[in-house]
Amino acid sequence: MTDTAVAGPVVQQRLPRQRADASRNYERIVTAAAQLFLERGADVPLDEIAQRAGVGNATLYRHFANRNELIRVVVLSLMSCLSAQAEQIGATEPDAFEALRRFAHASADLLIGGLCAVFSDRLDLADPELCEAREQMEDAFELMLRRARESGQLRPDIGVGDLIVPIVQLTRPLPGTAQATVEPYAHRHLELLLDGLRAPQRSVLPGSAATLADLRLSAHRLNDEPCTTPNGKPVH
Known part of the structure; x- marks a missing residue:
């Protein structure tokens, strides 16, 4: 039982095969999305998700074409x-x-x-x-x-x-x-x-x-x- 459970394990089983740095960015984005969706709802700006994940907006859009695709992956x-x-x-x-x-x-x-x-x-x-x-x-x-x-x-x-x-x-x-x-x-x-x-x-x-x-x-x-x-x- 932890107070930050959504911060990591939610993405462990869905990572596609990518370079190590791309895989880390993917994991950070999905983790940040799960956290912010819980905190702010499904319409939270994607820019804020990128910021929480510590990546640029372009990196987020390279992995996820749109909000619905990100929700689906989460x-x-x-x-x-x-x-x-x-x-x-x-x-x-x-x-x-x-x-x-x-x-x-x-x-x-x-x-x-x-x-x-x-x-x-x-x-x-x-x-x-x-x-x-x-x-x-x-x-x-x-x-x-x-x-x-x-x-x-x-x-x-x-x-x-x-x-x-x-x-x-x-x-x-x-x-x-x-x-x-x-x-x-x-x-x-x-x-x-x-x-x-x-x-x-x-x-x-x-x-x-x-x-x-x-x-x-x-x-x-x-x-x-x-x-x-x-x-x-x-x-x-």
Whole structure:
């Protein structure tokens, strides 16, 4: 758990093969963009992003043709980082529920709720690369929950969405407040959530487990756009 989580890991998995100096500039731009998008919103001037990154405007435009391309790369970077964290924690943490706990806090560190709020109306949900990255991320999430469930530590009536939705909400700023106001409370409240996920369950939950497919379907209905895999197959 850190106070500057968005400052680095969000770009680690999306860097293309470039010269070392170009790669560093690319990483600085995406990191600065993620920070400023959170602080100021998706319309923050690109000149300010270049300044925060410590590069010239021309360098930014060499890497990113326009604002939408930069937003797209930030989101792809975030999803790749989440997938990599899930895989790394799952491979190194022998206790299945502790792995789930560590991953939940790592996700909160990335302030995914704040970024989702910024980009909610800026993304093409049918973008094949975004769909593929999301599927990889979801597979890593599902594996982590399945291991916790099979270990007997996770209550059986929980789906991935039951974890992701609260993390998004806990890391989304309250109306009229800045992103920084949620950070002191997100990890504290997340621990309360995790206590509620442990088996044996102490209550009967209304409805059914929230799967990522349920969340995806709701998002597509809201945006009235289909999501397809890279081979053109609709995602249901």
